Amino acid sequence: MSHRPATPSPFRPKRGIDQSVLEENRALIQAINRRKLLRGSLSLGALTMLTGCDVTHRDSVQRVLKAVSQWNDRAQAFMFRPNHLAPTFSPDKVVKPPRFNAYYDVEDLAPVKAEDWKLELAGLISDKRPWTIRQIYDLPEQEIIVRHICVEGWDYIGQWSGVNLRQFLEGIGADLTAKYVAFRCADDYYGSIDMASALHPQTLLATKYAAEPITDPFGFPLRLRAAVKLGFKNPKWITSMEVTNTWRGGYWEDRGFNWFSGI
Amino acid sequence: MADTRAKPARAWQPLHPLAIRIMHWTNAVAMIVMILSGWAIYNDEVIFGWLHFPNWITIGNGPEGALQWHFLAMWILVVNGIAYIGYGLSTGRFRRMLLPIGLAEIIAEIRSVLALRLAHDDLTRYNAVQRLLYIGVIFVIIMQVLSGIVIWKPVQFSELAYLFYSFQGARLLHFLCMVAIVGFLLVHVTLALIVPKTLVAMLDGGPPVPREASPDVAPASSHFEKLAP
Numbered sequence: 001m002s003h004r005p006a007t008p009s010p011f012r013p014k015r016g017i018d019q020s021v022l023e024e025n026r027a028l029i030q031a032i033n034r035r036k037l038l039r040g041s042l043s044l045g046a047l048t049m050l051t052g053c054d055v056t057h058r059d060s061v062q063r064v065l066k067a068v069s070q071w072n073d074r075a076q077a078f079m080f081r082p083n084h085l086a087p088t089f090s091p092d093k094v095v096k097p098p099r100f101n102a103y104y105d106v107e108d109l110a111p112v113k114a115e116d117w118k119l120e121l122a123g124l125i126s127d128k129r130p131w132t133i134r135q136i137y138d139l140p141e142q143e144i145i146v147r148h149i150c151v152e153g154w155d156y157i158g159q160w161s162g163v164n165l166r167q168f169l170e171g172i173g174a175d176l177t178a179k180y181v182a183f184r185c186a187d188d189y190y191g192s193i194d195m196a197s198a199l200h201p202q203t204l205l206a207t208k209y210a211a212e213p214i215t216d217p218f219g220f221p222l223r224l225r226a227a228v229k230l231g232f233k234n235p236k237w238i239t240s241m242e243v244t245n246t247w248r249g250g251y252w253e254d255r256g257f258n259w260f261s262g263i
Numbered sequence: 264m265a266d267t268r269a270k271p272a273r274a275w276q277p278l279h280p281l282a283i284r285i286m287h288w289t290n291a292v293a294m295i296v297m298i299l300s301g302w303a304i305y306n307d308e309v310i311f312g313w314l315h316f317p318n319w320i321t322i323g324n325g326p327e328g329a330l331q332w333h334f335l336a337m338w339i340l341v342v343n344g345i346a347y348i349g350y351g352l353s354t355g356r357f358r359r360m361l362l363p364i365g366l367a368e369i370i371a372e373i374r375s376v377l378a379l380r381l382a383h384d385d386l387t388r389y390n391a392v393q394r395l396l397y398i399g400v401i402f403v404i405i406m407q408v409l410s411g412i413v414i415w416k417p418v419q420f421s422e423l424a425y426l427f428y429s430f431q432g433a434r435l436l437h438f439l440c441m442v443a444i445v446g447f448l449l450v451h452v453t454l455a456l457i458v459p460k461t462l463v464a465m466l467d468g469g470p471p472v473p474r475e476a477s478p479d480v481a482p483a484s485s486h487f488e489k490l491a492p
Contacts, residue, residue, distance in 0.1 A: 087424075
Protein backbone atom coordinates (compact mmCIF):
# COMPACT_ATOMS: atom_id res chain seq x y z
CA MET A 1 0.00 0.00 0.00
CA SER A 2 2.31 2.75 -1.29
CA HIS A 3 -0.44 5.39 -1.13
CA ARG A 4 -0.99 5.02 2.56
CA PRO A 5 -0.96 8.54 4.00
CA ALA A 6 1.69 9.44 6.53
CA THR A 7 -0.97 10.33 9.10
CA PRO A 8 -3.86 7.88 8.87
CA SER A 9 -7.22 9.56 8.86
CA PRO A 10 -9.21 8.93 12.05
CA PHE A 11 -12.08 7.89 9.76
CA ARG A 12 -10.06 5.22 8.02
CA PRO A 13 -11.56 1.78 8.75
CA LYS A 14 -9.29 -0.20 11.05
CA ARG A 15 -9.77 -3.48 9.23
CA GLY A 16 -10.16 -2.25 5.68
CA ILE A 17 -13.41 -2.12 3.80
CA ASP A 18 -15.95 -4.86 4.51
CA GLN A 19 -15.92 -7.07 1.41
CA SER A 20 -18.77 -9.31 2.53
CA VAL A 21 -21.41 -7.14 0.84
CA LEU A 22 -19.62 -7.61 -2.49
CA GLU A 23 -19.39 -11.34 -1.89
CA GLU A 24 -23.06 -11.67 -0.96
CA ASN A 25 -24.19 -9.75 -4.02
CA ARG A 26 -21.69 -11.21 -6.49
CA ALA A 27 -24.41 -12.56 -8.79
CA LEU A 28 -26.24 -9.25 -8.74
CA ILE A 29 -23.11 -7.25 -9.55
CA GLN A 30 -22.24 -9.56 -12.42
CA ALA A 31 -25.78 -9.23 -13.75
CA ILE A 32 -25.59 -5.44 -13.99
CA ASN A 33 -25.43 -4.15 -17.54
CA ARG A 34 -26.36 -0.95 -19.26
CA ARG A 35 -29.73 -1.97 -20.65
CA LYS A 36 -30.86 -3.53 -17.37
CA LEU A 37 -29.75 -0.40 -15.58
CA LEU A 38 -31.76 1.78 -17.94
CA ARG A 39 -34.80 -0.41 -17.61
CA GLY A 40 -34.30 -0.61 -13.87
CA SER A 41 -34.23 3.16 -13.63
CA LEU A 42 -37.48 3.29 -15.62
CA SER A 43 -39.07 0.81 -13.23
CA LEU A 44 -37.67 2.82 -10.37
CA GLY A 45 -39.33 5.96 -11.67
CA ALA A 46 -42.60 4.13 -12.15
CA LEU A 47 -42.49 2.75 -8.63
CA THR A 48 -41.78 6.16 -7.18
CA MET A 49 -44.91 7.46 -8.85
CA LEU A 50 -46.91 4.44 -7.72
CA THR A 51 -46.12 4.48 -4.07
CA GLY A 52 -44.74 7.90 -3.35
CA CYS A 53 -41.78 6.16 -1.70
CA ASP A 54 -38.36 7.67 -2.01
CA VAL A 55 -36.91 4.75 -3.92
CA THR A 56 -33.29 5.44 -4.58
CA HIS A 57 -31.80 2.03 -5.19
CA ARG A 58 -32.53 -1.03 -7.29
CA ASP A 59 -32.41 -3.19 -4.16
CA SER A 60 -35.15 -1.07 -2.66
CA VAL A 61 -37.37 -1.90 -5.63
CA GLN A 62 -36.69 -5.58 -5.07
CA ARG A 63 -37.54 -5.20 -1.41
CA VAL A 64 -40.84 -3.51 -2.23
CA LEU A 65 -41.73 -6.19 -4.76
CA LYS A 66 -40.88 -8.91 -2.26
CA ALA A 67 -42.94 -7.24 0.45
CA VAL A 68 -45.91 -6.97 -1.91
CA SER A 69 -45.52 -10.64 -2.85
CA GLN A 70 -45.63 -11.52 0.86
CA TRP A 71 -48.68 -9.34 1.27
CA ASN A 72 -50.21 -11.23 -1.66
CA ASP A 73 -49.53 -14.48 0.25
CA ARG A 74 -51.66 -13.17 3.09
CA ALA A 75 -54.36 -11.86 0.73
CA GLN A 76 -54.59 -15.27 -0.93
CA ALA A 77 -54.77 -17.09 2.41
CA PHE A 78 -57.60 -14.73 3.35
CA MET A 79 -59.45 -15.41 0.06
CA PHE A 80 -58.95 -19.19 0.30
CA ARG A 81 -62.21 -21.15 0.61
CA PRO A 82 -61.24 -24.32 2.54
CA ASN A 83 -64.18 -26.41 1.41
CA HIS A 84 -64.73 -25.02 -2.06
CA LEU A 85 -63.98 -27.77 -4.56
CA ALA A 86 -62.04 -27.34 -7.79
CA PRO A 87 -64.06 -28.24 -10.90
CA THR A 88 -63.68 -31.91 -11.82
CA PHE A 89 -63.86 -33.53 -15.25
CA SER A 90 -64.83 -36.80 -16.89
CA PRO A 91 -62.11 -39.42 -17.59
CA ASP A 92 -62.30 -38.90 -21.37
CA LYS A 93 -60.86 -35.39 -20.89
CA VAL A 94 -57.69 -36.72 -19.23
CA VAL A 95 -54.42 -36.04 -21.08
CA LYS A 96 -52.12 -39.10 -21.20
CA PRO A 97 -49.32 -38.96 -20.42
CA PRO A 98 -49.25 -35.70 -18.40
CA ARG A 99 -46.87 -32.92 -19.30
CA PHE A 100 -43.31 -33.18 -17.99
CA ASN A 101 -41.96 -30.18 -16.15
CA ALA A 102 -39.02 -29.78 -13.80
CA TYR A 103 -36.17 -27.35 -13.31
CA TYR A 104 -34.12 -29.54 -15.71
CA ASP A 105 -34.77 -31.38 -18.99
CA VAL A 106 -36.36 -34.79 -19.08
CA GLU A 107 -33.06 -36.36 -20.29
CA ASP A 108 -31.44 -35.40 -16.98
CA LEU A 109 -34.07 -37.21 -14.96
CA ALA A 110 -32.74 -39.59 -12.27
CA PRO A 111 -35.46 -42.19 -11.61
CA VAL A 112 -36.18 -43.25 -8.04
CA LYS A 113 -35.83 -46.97 -7.19
CA ALA A 114 -38.94 -48.14 -5.34
CA GLU A 115 -37.06 -50.68 -3.19
CA ASP A 116 -34.62 -48.04 -1.86
CA TRP A 117 -37.28 -45.40 -1.42
CA LYS A 118 -38.77 -44.28 1.88
CA LEU A 119 -40.97 -41.38 2.91
CA GLU A 120 -39.28 -39.76 5.91
CA LEU A 121 -41.37 -37.73 8.34
CA ALA A 122 -40.20 -34.81 10.45
CA GLY A 123 -41.40 -31.94 12.57
CA LEU A 124 -44.67 -31.70 14.49
CA ILE A 125 -45.72 -35.31 13.91
CA SER A 126 -46.24 -37.82 16.73
CA ASP A 127 -45.53 -40.99 14.68
CA LYS A 128 -42.44 -40.30 12.59
CA ARG A 129 -41.81 -43.87 11.40
CA PRO A 130 -40.84 -43.78 7.69
CA TRP A 131 -43.16 -45.27 5.07
CA THR A 132 -42.35 -47.70 2.28
CA ILE A 133 -44.22 -47.42 -1.00
CA ARG A 134 -46.01 -50.75 -0.27
CA GLN A 135 -47.41 -49.31 2.94
CA ILE A 136 -48.60 -46.20 1.12
CA TYR A 137 -50.22 -48.26 -1.67
CA ASP A 138 -52.21 -50.06 1.06
CA LEU A 139 -53.81 -46.82 2.26
CA PRO A 140 -57.33 -45.87 1.12
CA GLU A 141 -57.18 -44.26 -2.30
CA GLN A 142 -58.94 -41.12 -3.51
CA GLU A 143 -59.14 -40.10 -7.17
CA ILE A 144 -59.43 -36.56 -8.53
CA ILE A 145 -59.69 -35.45 -12.16
CA VAL A 146 -58.71 -31.80 -12.05
CA ARG A 147 -57.07 -29.13 -14.11
CA HIS A 148 -53.33 -28.72 -13.64
CA ILE A 149 -52.31 -25.11 -14.22
CA CYS A 150 -48.70 -24.03 -14.59
CA VAL A 151 -47.55 -20.56 -13.56
CA GLU A 152 -46.31 -20.19 -17.15
CA GLY A 153 -49.87 -20.32 -18.45
CA TRP A 154 -50.41 -23.82 -19.85
CA ASP A 155 -52.82 -26.36 -18.42
CA TYR A 156 -54.09 -29.91 -18.84
CA ILE A 157 -56.62 -32.16 -17.18
CA GLY A 158 -55.09 -34.96 -15.12
CA GLN A 159 -56.41 -37.95 -13.23
CA TRP A 160 -54.60 -38.49 -9.94
CA SER A 161 -55.08 -41.02 -7.17
CA GLY A 162 -53.50 -41.55 -3.80
CA VAL A 163 -54.05 -41.00 -0.13
CA ASN A 164 -55.88 -37.87 0.95
CA LEU A 165 -53.25 -35.68 2.64
CA ARG A 166 -55.57 -34.64 5.48
CA GLN A 167 -56.29 -38.29 6.29
CA PHE A 168 -52.59 -39.08 6.12
CA LEU A 169 -51.68 -36.17 8.39
CA GLU A 170 -54.36 -37.20 10.87
CA GLY A 171 -53.14 -40.82 10.73
CA ILE A 172 -49.55 -39.93 11.62
CA GLY A 173 -50.64 -37.57 14.37
CA ALA A 174 -49.52 -34.34 12.73
CA ASP A 175 -50.21 -31.02 14.40
CA LEU A 176 -52.93 -29.68 12.10
CA THR A 177 -52.63 -26.24 13.66
CA ALA A 178 -49.06 -25.88 12.36
CA LYS A 179 -48.48 -23.33 9.60
CA TYR A 180 -46.73 -25.31 6.89
CA VAL A 181 -46.26 -28.71 5.34
CA ALA A 182 -42.83 -28.85 3.69
CA PHE A 183 -41.44 -31.39 1.25
CA ARG A 184 -38.00 -32.43 0.09
CA CYS A 185 -37.49 -34.42 -3.10
CA ALA A 186 -35.09 -36.94 -4.62
CA ASP A 187 -34.02 -34.36 -7.25
CA ASP A 188 -33.17 -31.74 -4.57
CA TYR A 189 -36.36 -29.85 -5.36
CA TYR A 190 -38.11 -28.57 -2.26
CA GLY A 191 -41.29 -26.72 -1.43
CA SER A 192 -43.85 -25.93 1.21
CA ILE A 193 -47.57 -25.20 1.33
CA ASP A 194 -49.89 -23.63 3.88
CA MET A 195 -51.78 -25.97 6.21
CA ALA A 196 -55.20 -24.84 4.94
CA SER A 197 -54.33 -25.98 1.41
CA ALA A 198 -52.78 -29.19 2.77
CA LEU A 199 -56.10 -29.97 4.46
CA HIS A 200 -58.22 -29.21 1.38
CA PRO A 201 -60.37 -32.21 0.35
CA GLN A 202 -58.67 -32.33 -3.08
CA THR A 203 -55.08 -32.47 -1.85
CA LEU A 204 -53.46 -35.89 -2.28
CA LEU A 205 -50.19 -37.65 -1.87
CA ALA A 206 -50.56 -39.11 -5.33
CA THR A 207 -49.21 -42.52 -6.35
CA LYS A 208 -51.16 -43.07 -9.55
CA TYR A 209 -51.93 -41.24 -12.77
CA ALA A 210 -54.84 -42.42 -14.94
CA ALA A 211 -55.24 -45.43 -12.58
CA GLU A 212 -51.62 -46.62 -13.18
CA PRO A 213 -48.61 -46.03 -10.91
CA ILE A 214 -47.07 -42.64 -11.71
CA THR A 215 -44.20 -43.12 -14.14
CA ASP A 216 -40.66 -41.82 -13.57
CA PRO A 217 -40.91 -38.43 -15.31
CA PHE A 218 -44.01 -37.45 -13.34
CA GLY A 219 -42.80 -38.13 -9.82
CA PHE A 220 -42.62 -41.88 -9.15
CA PRO A 221 -43.24 -43.12 -6.56
CA LEU A 222 -44.91 -40.25 -4.67
CA ARG A 223 -45.82 -36.68 -5.45
CA LEU A 224 -48.13 -34.02 -4.13
CA ARG A 225 -51.25 -33.18 -6.09
CA ALA A 226 -53.16 -30.19 -4.69
CA ALA A 227 -56.05 -29.05 -6.87
CA VAL A 228 -55.89 -25.60 -5.26
CA LYS A 229 -52.25 -24.92 -6.17
CA LEU A 230 -50.26 -24.01 -9.28
CA GLY A 231 -48.19 -26.83 -10.79
CA PHE A 232 -44.85 -25.90 -9.21
CA LYS A 233 -46.41 -26.11 -5.72
CA ASN A 234 -46.76 -29.88 -6.26
CA PRO A 235 -43.37 -31.46 -5.54
CA LYS A 236 -42.55 -34.73 -7.31
CA TRP A 237 -40.30 -37.64 -6.19
CA ILE A 238 -41.04 -36.69 -2.57
CA THR A 239 -38.64 -38.20 -0.05
CA SER A 240 -39.57 -36.36 3.12
CA MET A 241 -42.43 -34.42 4.61
CA GLU A 242 -42.23 -32.04 7.53
CA VAL A 243 -45.00 -30.36 9.50
CA THR A 244 -43.61 -27.12 10.83
CA ASN A 245 -44.13 -23.54 11.90
CA THR A 246 -40.79 -22.57 10.40
CA TRP A 247 -40.70 -20.94 6.99
CA ARG A 248 -39.21 -23.35 4.42
CA GLY A 249 -39.82 -21.47 1.17
CA GLY A 250 -39.38 -23.45 -2.01
CA TYR A 251 -37.16 -23.91 -5.05
CA TRP A 252 -39.01 -21.48 -7.35
CA GLU A 253 -40.26 -19.30 -4.53
CA ASP A 254 -36.67 -18.60 -3.49
CA ARG A 255 -36.13 -17.47 -7.10
CA GLY A 256 -38.92 -14.90 -6.95
CA PHE A 257 -42.16 -16.73 -7.68
CA ASN A 258 -45.02 -16.10 -5.29
CA TRP A 259 -45.07 -18.57 -2.39
CA PHE A 260 -48.81 -19.08 -1.79
CA SER A 261 -49.54 -19.50 -5.53
CA GLY A 262 -53.04 -20.78 -4.90
CA ILE A 263 -55.48 -21.01 -7.77
CA MET B 264 -70.88 27.50 -24.11
CA ALA B 265 -69.28 30.93 -24.17
CA ASP B 266 -72.03 32.45 -22.04
CA THR B 267 -71.54 29.94 -19.23
CA ARG B 268 -67.88 30.89 -19.07
CA ALA B 269 -68.58 34.61 -19.06
CA LYS B 270 -69.29 35.41 -15.44
CA PRO B 271 -68.90 33.32 -12.32
CA ALA B 272 -72.42 33.69 -11.04
CA ARG B 273 -71.96 30.65 -8.79
CA ALA B 274 -68.99 28.68 -7.59
CA TRP B 275 -66.76 27.29 -10.33
CA GLN B 276 -64.60 24.24 -10.48
CA PRO B 277 -62.07 22.90 -12.97
CA LEU B 278 -63.33 20.70 -15.80
CA HIS B 279 -61.22 17.88 -14.38
CA PRO B 280 -61.30 18.16 -10.58
CA LEU B 281 -58.12 17.26 -8.71
CA ALA B 282 -59.48 13.84 -7.70
CA ILE B 283 -60.09 12.95 -11.35
CA ARG B 284 -56.61 14.07 -12.35
CA ILE B 285 -54.95 12.03 -9.59
CA MET B 286 -57.00 8.96 -10.52
CA HIS B 287 -56.31 9.45 -14.23
CA TRP B 288 -52.52 9.51 -13.83
CA THR B 289 -52.49 6.76 -11.21
CA ASN B 290 -54.45 4.63 -13.64
CA ALA B 291 -52.10 5.54 -16.48
CA VAL B 292 -49.01 4.41 -14.55
CA ALA B 293 -50.64 1.26 -13.15
CA MET B 294 -52.01 0.30 -16.57
CA ILE B 295 -48.67 0.74 -18.30
CA VAL B 296 -46.98 -1.41 -15.63
CA MET B 297 -49.72 -4.03 -16.09
CA ILE B 298 -49.28 -4.04 -19.87
CA LEU B 299 -45.47 -4.18 -19.94
CA SER B 300 -45.21 -6.81 -17.17
CA GLY B 301 -48.09 -8.71 -18.78
CA TRP B 302 -46.09 -9.00 -22.00
CA ALA B 303 -43.26 -10.71 -20.11
CA ILE B 304 -45.75 -13.11 -18.51
CA TYR B 305 -47.24 -13.81 -21.94
CA ASN B 306 -43.76 -14.52 -23.34
CA ASP B 307 -43.35 -17.38 -20.85
CA GLU B 308 -46.13 -19.32 -22.60
CA VAL B 309 -47.21 -17.58 -25.80
CA ILE B 310 -50.76 -17.88 -27.13
CA PHE B 311 -49.69 -17.18 -30.72
CA GLY B 312 -46.49 -18.86 -31.89
CA TRP B 313 -45.64 -15.90 -34.11
CA LEU B 314 -45.93 -13.33 -31.35
CA HIS B 315 -43.24 -12.73 -28.74
CA PHE B 316 -42.84 -9.32 -27.17
CA PRO B 317 -39.25 -8.03 -27.26
CA ASN B 318 -37.74 -8.46 -23.82
CA TRP B 319 -36.30 -4.96 -23.69
CA ILE B 320 -39.78 -3.43 -23.68
CA THR B 321 -41.11 -5.62 -20.86
CA ILE B 322 -40.94 -4.93 -17.14
CA GLY B 323 -39.62 -7.40 -14.58
CA ASN B 324 -36.60 -8.99 -16.24
CA GLY B 325 -38.30 -12.38 -16.77
CA PRO B 326 -41.48 -14.06 -15.57
CA GLU B 327 -40.74 -14.04 -11.81
CA GLY B 328 -40.15 -10.32 -11.65
CA ALA B 329 -42.91 -9.59 -14.17
CA LEU B 330 -45.42 -11.48 -12.03
CA GLN B 331 -44.31 -9.47 -8.98
CA TRP B 332 -44.88 -6.22 -10.86
CA HIS B 333 -48.20 -7.45 -12.25
CA PHE B 334 -49.47 -8.40 -8.79
CA LEU B 335 -48.33 -5.09 -7.35
CA ALA B 336 -49.89 -2.88 -10.02
CA MET B 337 -53.13 -4.88 -10.00
CA TRP B 338 -54.01 -3.64 -6.50
CA ILE B 339 -53.35 -0.05 -7.50
CA LEU B 340 -55.37 -0.46 -10.69
CA VAL B 341 -58.33 -2.08 -8.95
CA VAL B 342 -58.47 0.19 -5.90
CA ASN B 343 -58.06 3.28 -8.10
CA GLY B 344 -60.62 1.92 -10.57
CA ILE B 345 -63.21 1.32 -7.88
CA ALA B 346 -62.64 4.84 -6.54
CA TYR B 347 -63.00 6.25 -10.07
CA ILE B 348 -66.24 4.39 -10.83
CA GLY B 349 -67.63 5.29 -7.41
CA TYR B 350 -66.76 8.94 -8.04
CA GLY B 351 -68.17 8.94 -11.57
CA LEU B 352 -71.46 7.40 -10.51
CA SER B 353 -71.98 9.29 -7.25
CA THR B 354 -71.19 12.75 -8.60
CA GLY B 355 -73.03 12.29 -11.89
CA ARG B 356 -69.81 12.89 -13.83
CA PHE B 357 -70.32 9.75 -15.94
CA ARG B 358 -73.88 10.71 -16.81
CA ARG B 359 -72.91 14.27 -17.62
CA MET B 360 -69.72 13.58 -19.57
CA LEU B 361 -70.43 10.21 -21.17
CA LEU B 362 -74.16 10.20 -21.93
CA PRO B 363 -76.16 10.22 -24.11
CA ILE B 364 -74.58 8.62 -27.18
CA GLY B 365 -76.60 9.12 -30.37
CA LEU B 366 -75.93 7.03 -33.46
CA ALA B 367 -76.41 9.98 -35.81
CA GLU B 368 -73.91 12.00 -33.81
CA ILE B 369 -71.37 9.17 -33.95
CA ILE B 370 -71.66 8.91 -37.74
CA ALA B 371 -71.35 12.67 -38.17
CA GLU B 372 -68.33 12.70 -35.87
CA ILE B 373 -66.57 9.87 -37.70
CA ARG B 374 -67.16 11.70 -41.00
CA SER B 375 -65.59 14.85 -39.71
CA VAL B 376 -62.61 12.91 -38.30
CA LEU B 377 -62.13 11.18 -41.65
CA ALA B 378 -62.25 14.58 -43.28
CA LEU B 379 -59.41 15.51 -40.87
CA ARG B 380 -61.52 18.11 -39.13
CA LEU B 381 -60.38 17.62 -35.57
CA ALA B 382 -61.88 20.78 -34.19
CA HIS B 383 -62.03 20.26 -30.47
CA ASP B 384 -63.02 23.74 -29.50
CA ASP B 385 -65.03 22.93 -26.42
CA LEU B 386 -63.03 20.84 -23.98
CA THR B 387 -65.92 20.69 -21.55
CA ARG B 388 -68.03 18.56 -23.82
CA TYR B 389 -67.01 15.17 -25.16
CA ASN B 390 -68.26 14.34 -28.65
CA ALA B 391 -70.11 11.11 -29.38
CA VAL B 392 -67.04 9.19 -30.52
CA GLN B 393 -65.13 10.23 -27.41
CA ARG B 394 -68.04 9.15 -25.23
CA LEU B 395 -68.23 5.80 -26.98
CA LEU B 396 -64.46 5.24 -26.65
CA TYR B 397 -64.38 6.19 -22.96
CA ILE B 398 -67.37 4.02 -22.08
CA GLY B 399 -65.88 1.25 -24.22
CA VAL B 400 -62.48 1.32 -22.54
CA ILE B 401 -64.06 1.39 -19.06
CA PHE B 402 -66.03 -1.71 -20.04
CA VAL B 403 -62.91 -3.40 -21.48
CA ILE B 404 -60.92 -2.68 -18.31
CA ILE B 405 -63.70 -4.24 -16.21
CA MET B 406 -63.58 -7.32 -18.46
CA GLN B 407 -59.80 -7.29 -18.12
CA VAL B 408 -60.03 -7.32 -14.32
CA LEU B 409 -62.63 -10.13 -14.35
CA SER B 410 -60.64 -12.32 -16.75
CA GLY B 411 -57.50 -11.54 -14.73
CA ILE B 412 -59.19 -12.70 -11.52
CA VAL B 413 -60.16 -15.95 -13.27
CA ILE B 414 -56.61 -16.54 -14.50
CA TRP B 415 -55.25 -15.82 -11.03
CA LYS B 416 -57.86 -17.84 -9.09
CA PRO B 417 -59.71 -20.24 -11.41
CA VAL B 418 -60.62 -22.50 -8.47
CA GLN B 419 -61.53 -19.91 -5.81
CA PHE B 420 -63.65 -18.08 -8.42
CA SER B 421 -64.73 -21.18 -10.34
CA GLU B 422 -68.27 -19.78 -10.68
CA LEU B 423 -66.83 -16.77 -12.54
CA ALA B 424 -64.50 -19.02 -14.55
CA TYR B 425 -67.44 -20.68 -16.30
CA LEU B 426 -68.22 -17.32 -17.94
CA PHE B 427 -64.97 -17.57 -19.89
CA TYR B 428 -65.54 -21.17 -20.99
CA SER B 429 -62.15 -22.41 -19.77
CA PHE B 430 -58.88 -21.29 -18.26
CA GLN B 431 -57.44 -20.78 -21.74
CA GLY B 432 -60.61 -18.90 -22.70
CA ALA B 433 -59.94 -16.44 -19.89
CA ARG B 434 -56.30 -16.15 -20.99
CA LEU B 435 -57.34 -15.41 -24.56
CA LEU B 436 -59.88 -12.79 -23.48
CA HIS B 437 -57.28 -11.24 -21.14
CA PHE B 438 -54.97 -10.96 -24.14
CA LEU B 439 -57.66 -9.50 -26.44
CA CYS B 440 -58.71 -6.93 -23.83
CA MET B 441 -55.03 -5.95 -23.54
CA VAL B 442 -54.97 -5.41 -27.33
CA ALA B 443 -58.09 -3.23 -27.04
CA ILE B 444 -56.59 -1.20 -24.20
CA VAL B 445 -53.31 -0.70 -26.07
CA GLY B 446 -55.33 0.33 -29.14
CA PHE B 447 -57.29 2.83 -27.05
CA LEU B 448 -54.06 4.11 -25.52
CA LEU B 449 -52.52 4.76 -28.93
CA VAL B 450 -55.58 6.67 -30.19
CA HIS B 451 -56.02 8.52 -26.88
CA VAL B 452 -52.38 9.63 -26.66
CA THR B 453 -52.23 10.54 -30.37
CA LEU B 454 -55.33 12.70 -30.12
CA ALA B 455 -54.12 14.30 -26.91
CA LEU B 456 -50.88 15.23 -28.65
CA ILE B 457 -52.74 16.60 -31.70
CA VAL B 458 -54.92 18.74 -29.40
CA PRO B 459 -52.42 19.51 -26.61
CA LYS B 460 -54.84 21.60 -24.55
CA THR B 461 -56.66 18.37 -23.66
CA LEU B 462 -53.42 17.06 -22.20
CA VAL B 463 -52.82 20.32 -20.35
CA ALA B 464 -56.36 20.19 -18.98
CA MET B 465 -55.66 16.79 -17.42
CA LEU B 466 -52.67 18.38 -15.67
CA ASP B 467 -53.98 21.81 -14.58
CA GLY B 468 -57.67 20.99 -14.40
CA GLY B 469 -58.72 22.78 -17.58
CA PRO B 470 -61.30 25.52 -18.03
CA PRO B 471 -63.71 26.27 -15.21
CA VAL B 472 -67.20 24.87 -15.44
CA PRO B 473 -70.16 25.88 -13.30
CA ARG B 474 -70.41 23.84 -10.20
CA GLU B 475 -74.13 23.34 -10.71
CA ALA B 476 -73.58 21.57 -14.01
CA SER B 477 -70.99 19.40 -12.37
CA PRO B 478 -72.15 18.45 -8.92
CA ASP B 479 -68.80 16.92 -8.07
CA VAL B 480 -68.51 18.89 -4.89
CA ALA B 481 -72.16 19.72 -4.32
CA PRO B 482 -73.69 18.74 -0.97
CA ALA B 483 -74.71 15.10 -0.67
CA SER B 484 -78.43 15.83 -0.37
CA SER B 485 -78.64 17.32 -3.86
CA HIS B 486 -76.98 14.24 -5.38
CA PHE B 487 -79.61 12.00 -4.09
CA GLU B 488 -82.35 14.13 -5.56
CA LYS B 489 -80.64 14.07 -8.92
CA LEU B 490 -79.92 10.36 -8.83
CA ALA B 491 -83.48 9.48 -7.86
CA PRO B 492 -85.29 7.81 -10.76
